[in-house]
Amino acid sequence: MVESRRNSENGxxxxxxRIDPSLAIHGGAPVRDTPLPYARQxxxxxxxxxxxxxxxSDWLTTxxxxxxxxxxxxxxxxAKEAVAVSSGTAALHxxxxxxxxxxxxxxxxxxxxxxxxxxxxIFQGARPVFADVDPATLLVDPxxxxxxxxxxxxxxxxxxxxxxxCDYGQLSELAERKGLAIVDDACHALGASYRGEPIGSITxxxxxxxxSVKHIATGEGGVVTTDRSDLASRMRxxxxxxxxxxxxxxxxxxxxxxxxxxxxYNYRLTDIQCALGLSQLQKxxxxxxxxxxxxxxxxxxxxxxETLSPLELAPLSDHVYHLYVVRLNRKRLxxxxxxxxxxxRAEGIxxxxxxxxxxxxxxxxxxxGTGPGDCPEAERAYQEIxxxxxxxxxxxxxxxxxxxALSKVIGAHTA
Numbered sequence: 001m002v003e004s005r006r007n008s009e010n011g012x013x014x015x016x017x018r019i020d021p022s023l024a025i026h027g028g029a030p031v032r033d034t035p036l037p038y039a040r041q042x043x044x045x046x047x048x049x050x051x052x053x054x055x056x057s058d059w060l061t062t063x064x065x066x067x068x069x070x071x072x073x074x075x076x077x078x079a080k081e082a083v084a085v086s087s088g089t090a091a092l093h094x095x096x097x098x099x100x101x102x103x104x105x106x107x108x109x110x111x112x113x114x115x116x117x118x119x120x121x122i123f124q125g126a127r128p129v130f131a132d133v134d135p136a137t138l139l140v141d142p143x144x145x146x147x148x149x150x151x152x153x154x155x156x157x158x159x160x161x162x163x164x165x166c167d168y169g170q171l172s173e174l175a176e177r178k179g180l181a182i183v184d185d186a187c188h189a190l191g192a193s194y195r196g197e198p199i200g201s202i203t204x205x206x207x208x209x210x211x212s213v214k215h216i217a218t219g220e221g222g223v224v225t226t227d228r229s230d231l232a233s234r235m236r237x238x239x240x241x242x243x244x245x246x247x248x249x250x251x252x253x254x255x256x257x258x259x260x261x262x263x264x265y266n267y268r269l270t271d272i273q274c275a276l277g278l279s280q281l282q283k284x285x286x287x288x289x290x291x292x293x294x295x296x297x298x299x300x301x302x303x304x305x306e307t308l309s310p311l312e313l314a315p316l317s318d319h320v321y322h323l324y325v326v327r328l329n330r331k332r333l334x335x336x337x338x339x340x341x342x343x344x345r346a347e348g349i350x351x352x353x354x355x356x357x358x359x360x361x362x363x364x365x366x367x368x369g370t371g372p373g374d375c376p377e378a379e380r381a382y383q384e385i386x387x388x389x390x391x392x393x394x395x396x397x398x399x400x401x402x403x404x405a406l407s408k409v410i411g412a413h414t415a
Contacts, residue, residue, distance in 0.1 A: 020412040025346035031405040032348030036398055039213035039323075039391045042287065047279045054275035061270040062240075069274035070223070072281055073208075077190075077200025079225035081232035084274060085239050088187040088209025089116040090267040091222030092157075095183050095205035096124045097264075098224075098234040101154055108148050109157035109185075110140035111357040112378045117157055117185050118358045126154070127368065130359040132375040136312040138162070138325070138385075141377070142170040155181040160189035160199060162354070163215075163291075163322040164314055168194050168202050183207065187222075188322035190215040191288045195316050200225040210273075213391070214322060215287055216280035218273040239267035290392040291321040294399055298324055298388065301403040307332045307410050308386075323354055324390040327381065335413040337383060343412075347405040352387040 024030035054065060066084055074082035085091050101107060103125035109117050111130040118128040132144040138161050145156055156175055158166040166184075175182045184199065186192070187209035192199045200206045205228075208214075210221035224235055237244060242264030269277075299310055308326045313319060328337060337353070344351045357378045359370035372379060388402055 023343055023346065023409065023412055024348070025343045030347045031408065032401050035345075035348045035350055036389050036394075036401060037350040037391075038352040038387055038389045040393065041212040041217040042283075042391065042393045043217070044279075044283070046282075047276055050275040050279040051272055054272045057271065059271045061268060061272075063271040065271040065274040065278065066269060069269075069277050069281075072278055073200075073223050074225060076198075076281060076284070077206070077225050078198040079201045079206070080227045081229060082223050082225045083232055083235040083239065084269040084277075085222045085224065085235075085267040086269055087220050087267075088185075088207060088211060088214075088222040089120060090239070090265070091187075091207035091209065091224045092116055092183070092185060093120040093123050093265070094235045094238050094267060095207055095224050095226075095231075096120055096126070096155070097238045098231040099155060099181050099183070099204065101126050104152060105154040106150060106152040107155045107157060107183075108145050108153060110159050110161070110378070111359045111375045112138055112161065112355055112381065113159045113185065113358060114187070114355060115358055115361070117159060118364070121157075127152075128358075128364075129153070130357075130364075130370060130375055132377045133161075133381065135377045135381065137164060137314050138311055138378075138381055139164065139166045139314065140171075142167055142174055144375075145171070146174055149178055149180075153178070153180060155183055155204075157183050157185055158203065159185040160192060161323075162311065162325050163188045163192055163320040164311075165189060165192050165194040165199050165317040167314065167316070169316070172202070181205075187211075187214065189320055191284050192320040193318045201227065204228065205231060210277055210280075215291075215320060216277060216284055218269065218277040218280070221269050221273050221277065237262065238264040240264060241266060287392045288320050290394075291390060292319070294390055294394055295319070295321045295324055297396065297399045298403070301399075302326065307414060308406070321390055324388045325354065325385050326388060327384045328386060330384060332415055333410070333413050334415045337386060340409055340413060341386070343409040344405055347409065349402055349405045350389055353382075353385060354387050355382075357382055 022028040070082040101124045105126040107121045108129045121128045134141045182203040184203040184206040205226045208223045210218040242260045242262045244259045364370045
């Protein structure tokens with residue numbers, strides 16, 4: 001049974017009065033008794049053994065496993081250098097600092113991203129300038145980037161949203177023509193590639209995250225990769241207070257002396273975390289394979305669905321599915337996204353939303369004068385996107401639970 005009243009402003013049902021007793025949110029039986037998160041880490045006995053060995057070693061931080069982990073990551077992504085840091089946020093900040101981004105500079109980035117992409121620009125005293133996204137993929141729109149370039153622009157940030165690489169053909173041509181650096185925010189995209197070239201080896205600097213929900217986990221953590229040795233040297237100093245020699249290097253030299261030539265932060269990653277990262281990195285291909293299999297199962301289930309659709313695939317990119325995002329067809333639904341979100345959570349499905357466009361956040365509106373209308377495609381997408389559970393340990397039956405819950409909830413809210 002459904003009770004509703006008409007809303008005189010829009011002629012649609014007032015969803016606050018909608019009651020469907022089959023939905024868990026209204027007292028019905030949920031699809032799942034045990035909630036399914038949108039993401040989680042996959043830790044094995046081998047991972048635990050690697051961490052235990054690190055704990056029993058002589059080095060818990062600034063030790064030999066840091067360099068070993070950096071070498072392994074660099075080799076995996078085809079870069080000459082990798083610098084391990086304490087988070088994806090630290091990776092972005094370290095990259096901007098190494099490139100000399102500072103006061104008076106502007107950095108162009110897509111608005112549909114996590115807040116750290118913009119805040120780390122501000123940490124350097126520069127101004128974030130928000131670009132719009134392609135409505136089909138939600139990747140940054142190169143035309144929107146070009147329209148925002150000014151004489152103050154120093155760099156472009158690409159965001160490989162959900163795990164799908166951006167159009168680096170257009171972005172690289174634009175950056176070269178305008179004399180700009182590119183920093184790739186690849187925190188979603190470890191293991192992805194563009195035109196067969198690994199993400200991590202294409203731009204001036206690439207920032208990865210190894211947070212627990214990412215492709216490999218170190219708890220918290222990040223890595224910056226680059227082919228430029230000068231940037232790598234600056235980044236290694238920046239992550240360690242600007243100090244020229246870290247503790248292990250001084251120990252190897254039998255010296256206490258070091259110099260601080262520029263300010264830095266404590267963005268070091270521990271040997272304990274690097275031990276976990278090394279172990280996880282060995283399973284990266286298996287993790288990606290499973291993520292793609294889950295995505296394929298979702299794609300098959302949603303084929304021809306008129307109420308929601310997955311994001312489109314870019315033709316030259318290999319997607320690694322950190323996130324699986326769908327767009328809701330609001331014209332076919334009597335409810336907005338918030339009602340569906342609450343109903344799905346009640347069914348035991350840990351849906352999420354990635355992201356609120358950064359330019360709509362109160363801080364950015366106050367400090368930089370941004371607001372509605374600046375990036376219409378991203379703003380429109382934000383009202384329609386929903387992130388479904390995606391992580392390697394999901395079973396096929398878990399995927400089916402998500403699909404069944406969506407069918408149940410959307411069926412109760414379809415116009």
